[in-house]
Amino acid sequence: MIIKTAERIRELREKNDFTQSELARRLYVTRSSVNAWEMAISIPSTEKITELCQVLHTSSDYLLGLSSEEVICLNQYSFEEKEILYRLMKYFDEVQNQSKVES
Numbered sequence: 090m091i092i093k094t095a096e097r098i099r100e101l102r103e104k105n106d107f108t109q110s111e112l113a114r115r116l117y118v119t120r121s122s123v124n125a126w127e128m129a130i131s132i133p134s135t136e137k138i139t140e141l142c143q144v145l146h147t148s149s150d151y152l153l154g155l156s157s158e159e160v161i162c163l164n165q166y167s168f169e170e171k172e173i174l175y176r177l178m179k180y181f182d183e184v185q186n187q188s189k190v191e192s
Contacts, residue, residue: 093154095129101145101152102127115144 102112102123109123116123116137125131133141142149142162150156163171 091129091132094132094152095127097147097152097154098123098133098141098145099127101141101147105145112144116140 102109107115109127110120113120113123118137122131122133126133138149138152142152143165145152146161148156148160148162151159161174163174166174
């Protein structure tokens with residue numbers, strides 16, 4: 090499980106376009122801590138797992154490798170911001186479905 094968590098931290102950090110240093114600053118840890126998590130040398134504390142999930146917009150199940158379904162947490166967004174995100178997802182779904190029909 091620690092290797093899967095390490096892979097997910099790196100994957101989500103990169104998807105969110107953070108360097109290790111940027112992620113470390115957001116979590117109030119050192120860059121070497123983030124590096125150690127990504128190399129499976131150590132694991133984040135439960136407090137840092139919660140913070141990682143918020144910063145990386147995912148669930149703890151996904152981060153810990155208990156689920157293969159990637160989730161984007163929308164709790165911190167306003168109603169209006171959520172509406173924009175839902176419209177974007179709908180748009181991307183329609184584009185994806187259209188490309189499947191054309192293939």
